[in-house]
Amino acid sequence: MSEFTYTSEQAAIISYDGPRLVVKAFAGTGKTFTMVHFALARPHLKFLYLAFNRSVRDEAELKFPSNVTCMTYNQLCYHRCGVRYRHKLVQSLRVVDVAEILGLRNWIEARDVIAAIDAFCNSNDDVLDYSHFRSQAKQSSQHYVRSVIANAMAYWAQMIDPDNATPIHHNGYTKVFELSRPDLSIDFDGILYDEGQDSPPSTIKVLVMQQNLQLIIIGDPAQSIYLFRDAVDALSSPELEDATCLTLTESFRFGPGIAAVANVFLLLSGEQRRVKGLALGDSVLEPEKFKWSSHQGQVCILARTVAIVLGVALYFSGKGKKVGFVGGFDSYGFDDIEQAFYLYLGDMPKLKGTRLVREFPTFQQYEAFAEATKDNEMLRTCRIIADYPTLPIQLATLKQQLYAPEECDILVGTAHKSKGLEFPTVYLASDFPDLFSPDSPYTDAELQQEINLYYVATTRAQKLLVLNEGAVEAIKRVAKYQKENPRSTPVAPMSVAS
Numbered sequence: 171m172s173e174f175t176y177t178s179e180q181a182a183i184i185s186y187d188g189p190r191l192v193v194k195a196f197a198g199t200g201k202t203f204t205m206v207h208f209a210l211a212r213p214h215l216k217f218l219y220l221a222f223n224r225s226v227r228d229e230a231e232l233k234f235p236s237n238v239t240c241m242t243y244n245q246l247c248y249h250r251c252g253v254r255y256r257h258k259l260v261q262s263l264r265v266v267d268v269a270e271i272l273g274l275r276n277w278i279e280a281r282d283v284i285a286a287i288d289a290f291c292n293s294n295d296d297v298l299d300y301s302h303f304r305s306q307a308k309q310s311s312q313h314y315v316r317s318v319i320a321n322a323m324a325y326w327a328q329m330i331d332p333d334n335a336t337p338i339h340h341n342g343y344t345k346v347f348e349l350s351r352p353d354l355s356i357d358f359d360g361i362l363y364d365e366g367q368d369s370p371p372s373t374i375k376v377l378v379m380q381q382n383l384q385l386i387i388i389g390d391p392a393q394s395i396y397l398f399r400d401a402v403d404a405l406s407s408p409e410l411e412d413a414t415c416l417t418l419t420e421s422f423r424f425g426p427g428i429a430a431v432a433n434v435f436l437l438l439s440g441e442q443r444r445v446k447g448l449a450l451g452d453s454v455l456e457p458e459k460f461k462w463s464s465h466q467g468q469v470c471i472l473a474r475t476v477a478i479v480l481g482v483a484l485y486f487s488g489k490g491k492k493v494g495f496v497g498g499f500d501s502y503g504f505d506d507i508e509q510a511f512y513l514y515l516g517d518m519p520k521l522k523g524t525r526l527v528r529e530f531p532t533f534q535q536y537e538a539f540a541e542a543t544k545d546n547e548m549l550r551t552c553r554i555i556a557d558y559p560t561l562p563i564q565l566a567t568l569k570q571q572l573y574a575p576e577e578c579d580i581l582v583g584t585a586h587k588s589k590g591l592e593f594p595t596v597y598l599a600s601d602f603p604d605l606f607s608p609d610s611p612y613t614d615a616e617l618q619q620e621i622n623l624y625y626v627a628t629t630r631a632q633k634l635l636v637l638n639e640g641a642v643e644a645i646k647r648v649a650k651y652q653k654e655n656p657r658s659t660p661v662a663p664m665s666v667a668s
Contacts (some may be wrong), residue, residue: 186414192416195388219273238362267337291342470598471581473595475584493578494580494581501587
C-alpha cells in the first residue's frame with residue numbers, strides 16, 4: 171500500500187499496466203508527481219523519462235527514483251549517434267554558411283534550402299523530396315523548386331557524413347537517429363514521454379516503433395505552442411489511436427478563479443473538458459484594479475514578444491526595482507542584438523573579429539538580408555534597434571542590476587519561456603494579439619496557438635492573475651456567448667466574435 175493519497179484520476183494512471191497510455195493533463199494537475207509514482211510502483215522495471223528541455227530534465231532527476239533515467243530527446247539522440255558529429259555541430263544552419271558551401275548567390279534560395287532540410291528532419295519521412303519544399307514566396311516555379319530540393323539533398327548528404335566538414339545541427343542528428351530505427355527495449359522496459367503536445371513527427375515515429383516496451387505519453391494539448399517549429403500533438407497522433415487515454419483535470423496550482431479564466435481559453439479552443447482549481451485563496455483582477463503601490467511580493471510579467479520583455483525590464487529597472495528574467499537574461503539573445511546595434515552605429519572596433527562583421531560589413535547589408543530572407547530574429551533585432559537609441563547603455567545597466575529569480579521584485583519573460591513554471595502573481599502584458607479581429611493575419615492553426623499561449627500564460631499563476639485587455643475581452647465574449655447559447659460550445663474565436 172502506498173503512503174500517499176491519490177486522486178481517482180492519478181490512481182487510474184499509476185495502476186495502468188497496458189502497453190500504451192496517453193495522458194491528457196491540464197496545467198498544474200500533478201503530472202510529474204503521477205509519473206514519479208508510476209515508476210515508484212514498479213521498482214523492478216527500468217524507465218526512460220524524456221523531458222522537453224534541460225531544465226525540466228534537471229528537475230526531474232531530483233524527483234524520479236533510481237530506476238528512471240532522465241534525458242531530453244536531443245540528449246538521447248546525441249549519445250546514440252550525435253556524438254560522432256561533435257566536431258562540426260552547430261546550433262542552427264546559417265543562410266550565409268549554406269550559400270557558401272553550395273555556391274549559391276541567392277540568399278532566399280539558401281534560406282529555402284534550410285527550410286526544406288528542417289522540414290525533412292522534423293517529418294517522419296525516410297527520404298528528402300519535393301514534399302519538404304517550404305517557401306515564404308507566394309509562387310515558385312518548378313525549376314526553382316527542383317533547384318532548392320536538389321541543393322537540400324546535396325547539403326544533407328554532406329552534413330550527415332562525419333568525415334565531411336559541412337556543419338550539422340541538432341535537427342540533423344536527431345533525424346539520423348530516427349532513420350537508424352533504434353530499439354530502446356534493449357536498455358529500458360518503458361518510456362515516460364513528457365510534454366507530448368509539442369512533438370516533431372520524427373520523434374513520434376521513434377516512440378511508436380518501440381513495440382517491445384511500455385509507452386506512456388503525457389501532456390496538455392492546450393499547451394501546444396510550438397507549431398512554428400513544425401511540432402504536432404502526439405497525444406492526438408493517428409499512430410496512437412489504439413492507446414488507452416486517461417486524464418488529469420484537477421489542478422493543485424490554482425483555485426477556481428484562475429481556473430475559470432483558463433476554461434475560457436479551453437472553450438475557445440474547442441476543448442470539451444474543464445480544468446478544476448483545487449487550491450484555495452486565488453483571485454483574478456482586471457488591469458486597472460491592480461495597485462502596484464500596495465502589492466506585496468514578486469510580480470511575474472509575461473509578454474508575447476521579446477521587445478516588450480526588454481521594455482518592461484528597462485522601465486522597472488529605471489524605477490529602482492530588482493529585475494530578473496524568466497529563463498535567464500542570456501536566453502533572450504540580447505548580446506546578439508547589442509552587436510547588431512554597434513553595426514548600426516558603425517562602431518567597428520567593438521565588432522573586431524566577430525562573425526557578424528565578417529558576414530555583414532554594414533548595417534544596410536544586415537537589413538537587406540533580414541528583409542530578403544524574412545529572418546524573424548533579424549527583423550526583430552532591427553525593430554528593437556529602432557525603438558531603443560541608447561540600447562548598449564541600457565543593456566549594460568540591466569546586466570549590472572540583474573537579480574536571481576527568488577530575489578526579484580519584477581520577473582519578466584515571454585509566455586513561451588514560462589511554460590512548465592509557476593509564480594504566485596502573474597501580470598499579463600498588453601502585447602498579446604487580438605483573438606477576435608476580423609482582419610486577423612493568422613491562419614486557423616496559428617490562431618489556435620495564440621489561444622494556447624494565453625492559456626499557458628494564465629495558468630502560470632498560483633494566487634493572483636492580473637489580466638490584460640485581451641483576456642478581459644475573451645472572458646466577456648465567452649460569457650455573452652454562453653448566455654445566448656447555453657447548450658453550445660464555441661469552437662473558435664469567430665464563434666463568439668459578435
